[in-house]
Amino acid sequence: NESATKQQPTVEPPQAATKGGLGTVYGRQLVKSFGHRTVLQDVDLDIKSGEICCLIGPSGSGKSTLLRCINGLEKVDSGILRVNGEDLGYEETETQYRPLSKKQVAAQRTQIGMVFQHFNLFPNMTALHNVMSGLVLVKRVKKQAAAEHARSLLQQVGLDGHENHYPSAMSGGQQQRVAIARALAMDPSVMLFDEPTSALDPELVGEVLGVMQQLAEKGMTMLVATHEMGFAREVADSLMFMCAGRTVEYGDAREVLAHPKEERTQQFLEKVL
């Protein structure tokens, strides 16, 4: 199709450029390579506080890498990346733009929660200890206060009575909800989800999406890489379709889903819907 190949991809971030504050994510011209392989190319993002943004795209399109960069697990090669209103890993003084110390980076990262496809719980710890460990070890909260807070978070994700269970004794859906509670324990202003339901049996997907929907309703800023189009349609404000490290289409979630402008988006949606 000749006209499709000549067309420029539609990349129009929904918001204007701002410095932003807590709960915002701002990216401009983000580039990330592994060796000679460019995995992210000129990705722009503009997420306001309380916004739910879904990242969709075929396997290998760069969704995980983008989330890992936003979480500070990977460093972008170039571009501007601000999370919670702060340049990730850098600070701007009146005279220079300089890297933060490890301690400062760690402090920034506690403000950004992440939930992984494979839960990544500590297998040798109970649900309660998984949730309270960051509070005790990173935030230096006293054990009793940490346990109390962890209990209320487990309750919030519907795991009342599972405090003393080890991950191996829980279903995937329960483990993922513990992982969400553990991320929430650090009191993040932005939550990143990397295909949080992809490893789950179909009957367990709903309980995790339900917890995520509750979190969205409470006003948490969320970036969610997912293949769950129902969630994207019902919960997402914005949606980005990525392909081979580039943004193909980015805008209002319902609009992109109902009227995708790009042929690649249309083809992808036809396959997953």
Ligand code: ADP
């Ligand atoms: P997605 O999450 O959309 O499936 P990824 O971000 O995982 O995509 O991967 C994008 C591309 O980056 C893939 O080609 C993948 O092989 C490559 N990649 C991801 N992480 C690394 C890494 N640590 N080293 C080398 N290549 C990587």
Ligand code: MG
């Ligand atoms: Mg991935």
